[in-house]
Every structure is written in structure tokens, then in C-alpha cells.
Amino acid sequence: MSFGDRLREERLRRHLSQEALAEALALSARSIRRWEQGQAIPQASVRVQLSRFFGLSLEELFEDQKKSSSHTLHWCVPYTRNPFFTGREEYLTALHTSLYTNQEAESTHVYALYGLGGVGKTQIALEYAYRFAKEFSAIFWIGAETNDSLTSSLLQIAKALQLPECDDRDQQRVMTAVRHWLTTHSQWLLIFDNVDDLGILDLFLPSARHGAVLLTTRLQILGTRARGMQLLPMEHEEGMLFLLCRAKVLEADATNEQVLQLSVQKSSLYAVAVNLVTLMGGLPLALDQAGAYLEETQCGLPAYLELFHTRRTILLHQRGEGGQNHPMPVSTTFALAITATAERHPAVGDLLRVCTLLQPDAIPEELFRQGGTHLGPILGTVCSDVLDWNRVIALACSYSLLSRQPEAQTFSIHRLVQAVHLDTMTETERQEWTRRIIEALDVVLPEVQPTTEYPIWKQCERLLPHALLCLNRLTVEDSLALASLAYKTAQYLRERGRYMEAEPLYLRALRIQEQILGPEHLKVAALLNYLAALYWNQGKYAEAEKLLQRALSIWEQSPDHDQLNIARAQNNLGNLSWEQGKYAEAEPRYQQALHIWKQTWGSDHPNVATSLNNLAELYRMQGKYTEAEPRYQQALAIREQNLGSSHPEVATSLNNLAELYRMQNKYAKAEPLYQRATSIREQILGRTHPLVAEPLNGLANLYRDQEEYVKAEPIYQQALAIREQHLGRQHPETAQSLHDLAIFFQRQGKLREARSLVEQALEIRSQSLGNVHPKTIEAQELSTQLAQELKHTEEGAKSQNRTEEASG
Template sequence: MPIRGGLPPRNPRFVGREGLLTRVRGMLGNGPVVLLPSPDHQLGGTGRTQLAVEYAYRHADGYELVWWIPAEQNAGMRAALAGLAQKLGVPESRDLNRTLGAVRDALSRGEPYRDWLVVFENANRPEDIMPYLPSGAGHVLVTSRNPRWTAEVAQALPVPVFDRADSVDLLRVRSTDLAAADADRLAARLGDVPMALDLAAAVREAVGWPVAEYLERYERRAVELAFPTPIRVAWGLAAEALGAAAPADRILLELCTFLASAPISWRLLWAARTLPLDTELARTVRVERRLRTAMRRISRYGLADLDPAGEHLTVHPLIRGMFGQELSSERHAELLRTVRGMLAAADPGDPDNPAGWYRYAELAPHLIHSDLLGGDAEEIRQLVINCVRYHYARGDYDSSRDLAASAVARWRDALGETAEQTLLAAFHLANALRAVGRTADARNLNLQTLRTQREVFGGDDEATLATANSVGGDLRIQGHFGQARQLDADNLVRYRRLFGESFPTALRCANNLAADLRLLGDFRGARALDDQVLRHRQAIFVPGHPETLSSRTGLAYDLFGLGDYAGAAALLADSHLENVPADHPFALWAGRFAAMAARRRGDPEARPLAEANFAACRQKFGDLSVDTLASAVSLANCARAEGALDDAHELLERAVIRYHAVLGDEHPFTLAASAALAGVVRAAGRYADARTIDEEVLSGLRRSVGADHPFALSCATGLAADLAAAGEAQRGRELAADTLRRSRVVRGVDHPDTVACAWNLALTDGDEAARQQALTGLAKAYGDGHPVFRTTAAGQRLETDIDLPPL
């Protein structure tokens, strides 16, 4: 049996289409095929979806995998492709775009399945699915109403109405006692249009109308219409019959007019029970049993499809459209208010919690069709914001950005720029913009939002504080670590005053302040704060909570920065990662820090650990992520420590170029990576080239983070070696002595890098006593047998590596 995903139930009454099915099979061998309405029925109703479903079931045994993708909206299509990623064994990236690209590439390569069928249903914008179209030995089938498909994208196959024989078969399958002549007469009047035939068969079966009575009713209704197409007339008869038999059911179906073609969960319709409704409708939706009965009845009349479990109704776009055209403006407004209230009532809340994501997956497709952005109630707009956040939490940053941008634009016009929910939507839009790499746009929007929130709501408002935290993140990305610290310190005072120091958002703010301190090289201050936050999080969260892991990894980096490599390694033991996915960002940080600690301890496993972490970061974040680039620097340090200078040079050269592109020329991380590159160049004996790099980098670091920052101290250590090699002994000695003095103050006398500075100066001065004192300090820092002593035994200078903390 093939693996199947999302495939609708097979139609047990499917008839005919043998020639079309054969053509589809033949054409798929030459590339993607798109099923379109025939030119004389461009609105549809000719059975494209049913044809695609039948093809999938009929040929399923010839495929290893069959996957059905609803493509009417981007968010739903991307969610279905994300589900396919799991079946293909594609690791999930933090950015859903990377995951979906990996899905396309895996299918194209035929890994792990060579023979597959992927169906894109209702793909009405070719440009939306083109980025996800795989090639290879598998097959792609598309259904669409849009004729704008070029031959370069897919082969078009129009789906016409039935042949008369197929029409007769369909009608007689539904009514076994129907005479062939009567079926022929009915098919002729309905123009052999599949949807019209299905509606006619369903309503006749539901109410027992003989053919003659049905045709009589058909003629009367056709006369009443300006454009009496078979589908419109047949729909009208079915809707009228349903309304006569169960008025509440028709109203329920009218509500579905404002929802998407995606399956409509009974839970969504059940949410209407809390709203003021028509008496009969209220009675229907109030009790689950009655609601499910109504859904079955709607399906019996052919006006919607019901899945076998009775969980979801799916209403064809043509049916929705015809109901909508029948409504008066007053009735339209009334039903729209009900639908919006129903959607809001179904909001599970807490969009960051994966446990509720399936509920948001059911709600999100309906936001556009119900024009939820135009809702005038606060809870309706809150659902929009929660859906923005849901997309973001899942890693679908594009969908989050698009929905947030639409909300900001609509609400600025409708509510004003200073309205609370306009500003909240802007805050989430900035998050999404940052996530897709538009950091400058995110920064500008956040600053504008924060300024307005402070003016309107004050600095202590919770939403204002959340935006201020986001601005702090922008400042860190810009490299303005001192400004971020000032802002986050002010935020923390406000959070603690308002909520107490153990409140989760206050702890997040404290976590951010610790990150600022770490970036500024204040590892003692960061350690004190991280240790405090970790204790609070352990007390309020379950074991293995990601936020606890965040504190643990931050504290581990603090210990690393303080020179306690064994303590950092112990804090990152695997037992603390057992409840967190291996590719979670915090787990990847822990992996990198563990490799860093192993390298400093002289563990030969350091480089394999760093290589695995670099590969995982590339998969999760992509090549241009600051996390991936920091992992590349740490791996290069391992390679240089082993003497693999070519590998280290290649890694660092590529990282420096990308840091320039991502963060800019003057960012401390760009400069720090350049200093690491200078160290590899120096190790290769190219002292003049290393000096050129170091002089420029040290000047930049002193401007951006100051002469006492660990980055600047490490670079100065390298430049002192460059100067000594160039014969500028006095200048090199002065720089080495100044660096040692600063390191003692900043890092401490016993810090391994301070002791390394002391060793280097002792070599320069030829001071044997100072050398012995430095060796004693190195033994205390590293223990006996550490690889550092091979360097000292050779009478060579020591490097002080730069590793980059998370931004």
C-alpha cells in the first residue's frame, strides 16, 4: 500500500471518464498536468476534482506515495507540504521555506520514494505553486479554474461535461429503479453537467420526486432566472428542498458561504452555540448530535461533501457562490457577523502551544473568506493576531508576514494608527519581517510602534514592554549591545515592578538582559542573572521546558566565557535535552557550546561535535543565518587547533563574506570572524596579511565594543604576534603588555586567556620566571597533558580563540 496523505474519500458512485483517465496517465509521463474547466463551463462543475481523486485511487498501487495538497490558499498548501516533509524524513527547518524547498528537492531526487504522485487541488494562481513543483520520476497533477497555465509549467487538459452514456450511468447508479429513458431525458435537460446531475440525483433521492415532477420544478425555476444554467437551477431546487425539510440546515449551509473551500470542522460550527441565533439554528448547533445530523442531511441533498467520519463538511466554491448571490445585503451582513463571531468563539488561544496548532490549522483557511480583518469586535481581531502568531510559531514566516501586513493596513484605516490592536499587529509584523531577513524594515517598524505605544499607553503597558523587548533584539542584531542593555535593563525593572521577578515574561526580559551582558563580555554579570533565571524557570516549568534549556545554555556560555570549560560541559549534559527536539534552536546552541568546551579542554571529539552541529545548523537555519555562521566559526577554530588550516581558512573566509552581507561591515560579529580568519592566516605564516586584517579589525572593534571587550583583547593578542613577526618588537611588546593588563581586569588573573597573554609577553621579554609562572597558570586552567603544552614546549605564542555568543 502506498503512503497516503490528505487524499479525499473515493467517490463510490464515480462513473465513466475512461478516456480522460487514460489521457491523464499518458500525459503525466511528460510532466505536470493541470485539469481545467472546459471553455464552455469556465466556472467549473465539470468534475475536475473527482477526476483527480479517482485517478489517485485507481493508480495508487503504482506509487509509493500519494499526497493531496489543498492549494487554494498559500498557508494551507504550505501546511500540507510540511506534513509531507515528515513522511519524507526531511528535517524541519526553523524557516518553513527551507523545509518546503527540501521537500521539493527530496521528491525531485527520488529520496526516499522514486514513484510518487502529488496533487495540488484548486491551485488558481500558478505562481503560488511553482516554487514547490518537484521534478524527477514522480507525477504532479493539478486542478485549477485559472486558464493562465503555460506549457512550460504544466500541460493543460480541459475536463468537459459527461458523455450522455456516462450521465445516464451516474443517474441510474444513484437511483437503481430509474428507467434508462427517464435518465436520458433528465441528463439532456441538465446538459450532462456533472455537478447538476449529482445535485438532481441527490435531491430526488432525498425527497422522492419522480423524474416528471423534478423536470416540472426545473422548468418553473428556470423561467424565474435571467441566466438559468443547469448548475444554478439544480442548486436552487436542492437548496429550496433542504430549506423546506430543515430550515435550520439551510441557514447552517448559508453560514458556510462565508467560509473557504477547505473542510469545515463540526467543532467550528459548534462554536456558534454561544452566539445569539435563530431559535431553530440555536437548537441545532447547541447539541453535538443534532449538529452532526444536520451535516449529514446537508450532504444527502448534494450541497456539500461529508467525510466518512462525519467530522468535516466541504462546500464547493460554486455552491458557496450561488448561496452568496441569493442573500440580501441585510441578510449578508447578519450572517457575516455570525460567522465572524463563530470563528472568534472557536479560537483556542495560546498560539505558541503546539498542542493547539491543529485547531488553528482548521481556522486559518477561513479568515480571508469571512473577511475577518473587517470585523468590528475586539475578539475577532484577536483571532487574526493569534493566527499571525500561530504561523510564526510554526515557522511559516511568509504567511505570518502576509497576514500581519494585511491586518496593519486594514486596521490603520479602520481603527487608526494608535489603536491597541493596530499596534499589536505591527509588533507581530516586525517579528515576521525580522524572521524573513528584512531586519532594517523590522527595526524601523518596531521603533515607530514603540514610540506610539509609549505616547498612548505609557511605558509600563504590557504590549509596550513586549515591543521594547523586540527593539532590544533589533539593537543586538545591529551590534548596538550597549543600547540593548540599557533598554532591557529598564524593561526588566518595569516587568518586575508590574509582575514580580518570577513571572514568565519578566524572566524572558531577564534572559534578554543576560544576553546583552554576554555580548558585551560581562560574563560575571550574565552568569549571576542567568543563574537566577534558571532557578526560577526550574521552579515554574516542567522538566525539559525549552525556556529552561535557554537559561541552561546561556549559563553554560557564561561559564565558558569565564574559563570554566568543565563546568560548561557539565551543564550541557545530554540528560537536559531529552525532552527537546534535536534541531530545536536551543538544543543546537547547546551542541555548539559543548563542542567549544570540548575544544578548550583538548578533547579530540571536539571537531566531530562541531561538524555535526554545523551541518544541523545549516539544515535548520540556512547558510546565511547568524547561528549557522557562528557554528562555522567554532568549527573553524576546531580545525585550526588540529592543524587543518585549509579547512579552517575556507570556513572562515566564507563566514566573513556572509557576515558582511548579513550584518554589515562594522558589526562586532563580522569583525570577530575576521579576527579569527587572521589567526588562521597567521598560523599559515602569512604574518603581513594577518597584520593587515588585525589592524583594521582591532580599530573597528575598539570603536564598536571598546578596547576591553574580549573580541578586542583576542584580536590585540593576534596583532601583537603579527608585529613581532614583522620586526616591530617594541610596538608588539607594548600592545601585548597593554592586552595583559586589560585582560587581568576584564577576565581575571586566572582566566586561561589571561594566562596565555602572560605567556606571550614572557616570551617577548625572555623572562624565564614569568614563563614558569604562566606555565603554572596554564596547568591550573587546563590540567596536565593538554595540547596547549605542545605549543609552549615549542616556545611558540598562544592564540586566544574567538567564539561568538547567540545574538
């Protein structure tokens, strides 16, 4: 046994990967790889280090040892070793542990590498055969794709063993002879490649055997015949290394360290490679196919990426040279698997069509179970019965085209399976099936309101990426289901603070509803109201007011004079008046909304709390603290009782009450309210949601007012960063952060920093609120004050300098 073989054996015996051994010895993984492949030997000092680590003498570790004659190797493997084989060490280690250590067992287990076509099952089996050849007395390879390949493999094994029956025309006699040999010999490895029918194991394998059996298959369901090891696509680092080596950008024995060097030296080329590995989902066959094309054409990675975007169908059909171990291209591999799977049940084809038009990961089962009636008559019938549904899922997963995640109740499909299947569908089919999916999504996606319970948000988040994709894919705008899904998606995005994404969806929904229902329909009014709310969130107050006035007009002219929606419009118009400093206009609107909601629902409804809170805000801004406090308290109590203590609306009441206490210098009361409001919003909305910035900014103001400047500054910066990122630099709330931070610097005598910030705030407020808004006037007054203070300070400094010069 050579040193490389001995090193590999000792490493695997300790269940170590090449990287783990290198880390333990403070060496490079490349050195370990070169030693095991016989390309180099370590220097003397490292030899001693290896000897100590493995507990072997130098002679044991480095002296060549010959296998005894009883281990003469029978080799019957039809493929050459892949020089570009990359990574996959954990699979090879696990296989060796399972196969080699169980050779002496009385009843050897069968081990199966299973997974999607093109994921590299054959290549791992081949690399295992070459790497561990000397661990076995014989290695036989059986191509299990067809009867012809089985017969051919059987004859080759008989000839390799020089059995008397090797020339017998009776296939059964040849098989019996091979089985007899396997029964009477030990330490052999039998590899069945591409098994689609597990029944062949019963034909070939003897009942008593003393060897190892490995099979590769797309089948996920192995029953009692084999122990399975699922093979997944390459991880990012493995995929990058494989692609770059296969395309001859790097040498065949390159390491991950060299890939990282490429990211620094040729960052644009590295970025293209990252994009390609992502597009191909780490599928080795696709990466090999791309590498072969790049090697043959020398077109370069950027050109190939552009071709993949524009000519994907053709590229996926081109296998290239050097693919003798997997002669079929990606498109053929997947097309055959899709056809074979779909033939097993008529609903399987429809299921795969739906999954092809969704995002590849985390496809939620509830889309089918709850919205299945919209997914065609065949699939709809299956979705309504749990047993039928499970049967169809089992069939769809049987060739590893789909993977089911039972705990999460989701599926996943490889993106290249999607690509190949999508290319087989006509544009008419794509549009028709997308329309069906949109109808199903509209049934399943909840409508989010300000008082919506948080678990519903989780449901929205599961469905959101699929809804966005389908909304983007469907081009014909003649469906109310499309308008409804666009509206619901926009509602959720607005609640999550993703305003820029929400706006085009609201506008699309509005356009469709106006077209189908007419511009004066009540549903159109509701949409106008929510689009106005979005514009209010964005600080676009003039646009918001126009939409609300139009919605109010529709509701007032409706046959039943829709009082509840009139109250909603009046409340929202009151918010706009309040934001623009028109306090006299705001109060009667709030009072009207409060009166309607109390009459309709009683005094303890969440909408009543909304009106009370808004009135309290109005009074606080006018300095009417006595009128404000009891309304804040009442609104908080109603919300906690109806929505629970951890709802975002409760956080709103807590924040506003804290603002009142801060303005009254009741700091001890204000601080825990700010902290609780921040905690609720971070927990429910996420740490970077625009609404989180509000209590953060208030808390910073609180610390500033108490001259705790070290505490205040990082919180100011955090709130400002959130607002700039999600609302933009020209939003009134961004201006509020800049204004408050200016006061913070002013208090510390940092007048230049303060002046710069307040000038930015003044410009934003002038453009978004107008020059007569109270907040614009506030910023103008602060700017003037700072200018005077700065001038006074500079004049004082000059006077001091003159005095010092005169005295000098």
C-alpha cells in the same frame, strides 16, 4: 469450472488479494489477473507450484468442471461488465466472504455498500455479480432509485424466472410471486442498487430466505436492516491506474508496475496524472468522467488539467460517452444529493455552505460549537444545543456528503462536493459566508504568546489550515475580526518558526487596524511590537528598531502612560541593541524593563525571568561571567516554577546557561543542559524548528572544544541545514553556524574548508549587522588569521619541496 474461476475461488477462500497471492508465489500480480480473466494459462512448472500451494491435485485445479443442472443460472443484470474496472480487491474479497459464506444461514444478513455518490458502489456490485456469477443459482438486479425503476426491475425478474404472474398488471401479485420464489429457492443473489429508502427491503424481501442480499446506498444510517461496508475513494495507486487506463494512456489490463515505469519514462505526464487524481480526491466517477473526455477529445492530460483549473464547472457537467452504468455527471450527482439533504432541515444547508468554504479534511467541530453564533441565526441556534447539533450532523452525513470522525471531533467533505457546491454560490454569498467563518475562527483561535501552554498550540494547528484558506479567500479588508484573525495566525506561525508566512499576515492586520482604528491606537502599537519581533527573528534589525520606536512612542503618549507595554518595548529594544553589539545601550533598557515588571508583578513573574535572562546574556557576551551566572539561575528557577520543566522558555534558560559553562570550560556541566534544551525544543517545536538549531550548534561547539570531532561534525551540519532551510542563507544565525564550523575545520588543519566558510559568514554579517558589529569583526579576524595560516602552510610546503629536490 474453468481454471481462472477455480483459481479465483481458491484465492478468495484463503482471503488473499491478487497482489498477496503473487507475493506469496514470487509471481507478478498481472499474471494472476490474466489467468483469472481467462486470457492465459500458466506454464507447467508454475502449475505444479500452484497445485502445491493450494493443496489440490493438478486435475482438481486445471480440469474443467461443469455445474450441475441444479445450478442453472438465472441472470437478470441490466448492465455490461466494466472493462476498465480497477482494483478494489479488498472490498470484493470482503463482500464474497460475507455474502457467499452466509448463503446457507437460516436468516441471511443483508449487506450494504454505502458511501458518497460516485464513489463506485454500483461498479463494485456489478463487478461482484460478473466475477462470482457461477457461485450463485440466480442473480437479480433491482434499480431502487425510483418507483418506476423498482417496478421495471420486478417485472424483469418475473420474466427471467418465467413466473405465471409475469404479465399480471397487479404489481402486488407480481411482487408476491417473486417473494415466494425467493422463499422456495436458495443460493441466489439479490442486488438493490441506489437505495434511498430502506423501507423497500421490507416490501421485497421474504421473511425466510436462503440467499444473499447486497444493496448500494448513500445512506450511512442502516439501523438493523443491513450490515454496512463503507466504500471510500480510490487510493492513490488505484486512482492513477484507473485514470491512465480509462484515458487510454495505458492498456486496459495495465498494472501498477507500468504506472511506475511511466513515472520514469514520462515524468511530466505522470506528474499531471498525480495532480488530477489529487484534485478529484480519488473519486471513481470523476476519474471516469475525465478519462472519457480525454478519450473523446484526445486533448491530452496536461491540457485537461489546465481546463480543470479554468473551466471546472463545465467539465464536471460533462458525462461523456460510455457512462451508461452511471449516466449522471459529477455535478448533477452531488447537486441532487446536496439539495435532498438540505431540504431535510434548514440548518443543514448552512452547515454545508460553511464546510464548502473550509479545507475539506479535519474540519473541527469546535468552530461550530464555540463560534456558531457568528454563522448565521439558523445554524447559530442549532450549534448552541447538543441534541439539535447532533441531529443536524446526522442529517448532513445521511447521504455521505459529510463524514464525522467522533474521536477527533472533526468532519471531512469530499473536495469535489465542495467544488460543485461552491459553483452554485454567487461571489457575494461566498464573501458573506467567508466573513462569518472568519468571525467564528477569530473566536475559537487562541492568541499565542511566548509563555503559552503547549496544548493551545495543538488547538492552533487544528484551525490553522482553515484560517489560512479563509484569510486568502476574503478580499474586502474592512473588518477588525479579519485583522484579529490575521494577527493571531501570524503569531502562531512566528512561534512555529514559519517567518515568511507570518510576515504578510502581520502587515495585513496592521494595515486594517491603522485604517479602522487610526495609526496611534494602542492595538496598533501592540501589532508593531510583534511585527518587530518577527523582523528580529529574521535578522532585519533596522526595520525592527523603527517599528519598536514607533510602538514605544504610542505607549508613552497614551493617557495612562502604559508602563507594562513600555517595559516590553524597552526589553525588545535592548535585544536589538544586544544583537547589534551596542551593549552600553542595551543594559539600561533591560534594567528599566526589569524594574517595571518587578514593581507590577513581583520578583517571580515569567517577564522578570525574561529581563534577568537578557541581562545575563549581555554580561556573558562582555565576559562578565560572575554577574551572568546567578541571573541565569534565577531566570531558570522562575520559568520552571511558573511554566513547567518542559516549556520552550525553560529550554532557552538551559541553553544560555550551557553557553556560559562552555565558555568557562565547564564541559561536564554544559553538556546535559544542551541536551535537555535540545530535547525540549524538539519535543515541543519539532525537530526542524529554527530554535532547535541553537542548542544543537552549542553542543557541537562543546564537542569541538573537547576535540571530539567525530561527534561534532554531524551536529554542526544538522544545525546548519535547519537554519538554511528556515531562516535562509543570509541570516545572522546561519552565519553563526558557518563561523563555528569554520573554527571546527581550522582546529583539524583543514584550512581551505575553514577559509571558505568564514568568508561566507563574513559576507552575511557585513550585510546584515554592519562592518563594526562585534560578530563581523570576529569573522574578519578569523578570516585574516586563516589567510595567514594558509599562507604559512603553503610556504612551508614549498620550502619542503625545494629541500627534497635539492637532496634528490
